[in-house]
Amino acid sequence: MPKFAKEFHTLNYAIRGSENILLFAHSRPDGDTAGSVLALREYIQVLGKNVDIACFDSFPDYLSSFSSVAFIHPDKLDLGKYKLIIAADSVERGFEKILPLIDTEIITAIVDHHPDITIAGDITIIDATYSSVCEMVYDFFISNKIEITREMSIFLMLGIIADTGILQHSNTTSHVLGIISELMKKGASMGKIINATFNSKKISTLKLWGRAFERARINQANGMITSVLTKKDIKEFGATTEDIAQVATILNTVPGTKFSLVLSERNDGIIKGSLRSEKYKGVNVSKLAAEFGGGGHELASGFEIKGKIIETESGWRIE
Numbered sequence: 001m002p003k004f005a006k007e008f009h010t011l012n013y014a015i016r017g018s019e020n021i022l023l024f025a026h027s028r029p030d031g032d033t034a035g036s037v038l039a040l041r042e043y044i045q046v047l048g049k050n051v052d053i054a055c056f057d058s059f060p061d062y063l064s065s066f067s068s069v070a071f072i073h074p075d076k077l078d079l080g081k082y083k084l085i086i087a088a089d090s091v092e093r094g095f096e097k098i099l100p101l102i103d104t105e106i107i108t109a110i111v112d113h114h115p116d117i118t119i120a121g122d123i124t125i126i127d128a129t130y131s132s133v134c135e136m137v138y139d140f141f142i143s144n145k146i147e148i149t150r151e152m153s154i155f156l157m158l159g160i161i162a163d164t165g166i167l168q169h170s171n172t173t174s175h176v177l178g179i180i181s182e183l184m185k186k187g188a189s190m191g192k193i194i195n196a197t198f199n200s201k202k203i204s205t206l207k208l209w210g211r212a213f214e215r216a217r218i219n220q221a222n223g224m225i226t227s228v229l230t231k232k233d234i235k236e237f238g239a240t241t242e243d244i245a246q247v248a249t250i251l252n253t254v255p256g257t258k259f260s261l262v263l264s265e266r267n268d269g270i271i272k273g274s275l276r277s278e279k280y281k282g283v284n285v286s287k288l289a290a291e292f293g294g295g296g297h298e299l300a301s302g303f304e305i306k307g308k309i310i311e312t313e314s315g316w317r318i319e
Contacts, residue, residue, distance in 0.1 A: 134159025
């Protein structure tokens with residue numbers, strides 16, 4: 001029996017008893033948050049319910065081959081019309097802003113695999129031992145004996161592949177591999193998902209990566225490899241912030257390094273820091289992220305700070 005069998009049953013009971021349901025994806029959506037809400041959306045629609053997906057950012061272009069769904073900006077929502085609201089993945093990247101606005105009679109559910117979540121819903125399912133929220137949603141379906149359709153299997157595999165780094169990260173357990181096998185039997189194409197999310201890159205993305213790799217520097221004292229990308233870089237190459245996602249992961253593969261840090265400028269004077277490491281390197285990057293008010297997993301974490309990246313004669317600094 002899957003973990004959280006009781007909570008999974010309660011969540012399913014709430015879904016079946018609600019006519020209008022809202023799913024919430026985190027800001028700057030990735031494969032896991034998108035895959036989990038899309039898989040849940042498929043199931044909810046099969047039940048004949050009304051379901052919307054909200055996010056402070058639009059649906060990622062690189063995932064458009066999997067779905068044409070539109071994410072609704074929270075400012076355009078009438079929260080009072082929903083009986084159930086489910087937030088999936090990195091819930092403190094957006095959902096925490098609307099949680100205080102939700103009436104107490106509306107059921108809220110949180111499903112997350114990040115260890116440092118401080119908010120809670122009426123139904124709270126959080127476990128950092130899961131590779132992804134999509135793995136959790138798979139267990140939710142299995143626990144409630146819900147038939148997983150081909151479309152659902154594609155969305156679930158999308159999130160698992162994304163958050164395990166194509167099954168290369170240390171969070172790739174035997175349970176994850178078993179799920180991948182079952183999803184393939186249902187019709188999910190691993191090759192198509194990998195090509196869309198990892199291998200298919202626009203020339204603008206590759207140029208932006210080249211700039212980041214050119215600036216990469218290794219600190220021999222602590223084994224950190226770091227690089228920076230400014231808003232000017234992104235504009236110069238006609239790229240987007242979505243194109244930055246894999247840079248930290250790639251830099252982390254450089255021999256002799258213990259962890260990677262990529263600093264990138266975002267809107268509203270925000271600098272995002274992305275940290276990556278591997279189990280055998282012995283560095284818990286979530287502790288480093290926490291020092292800057294961020295968090296995440298031991299091997300994949302991030303933080304956001306106010307400031308601007310400035311180039312100097314001796315390197316780069318934040319002002």
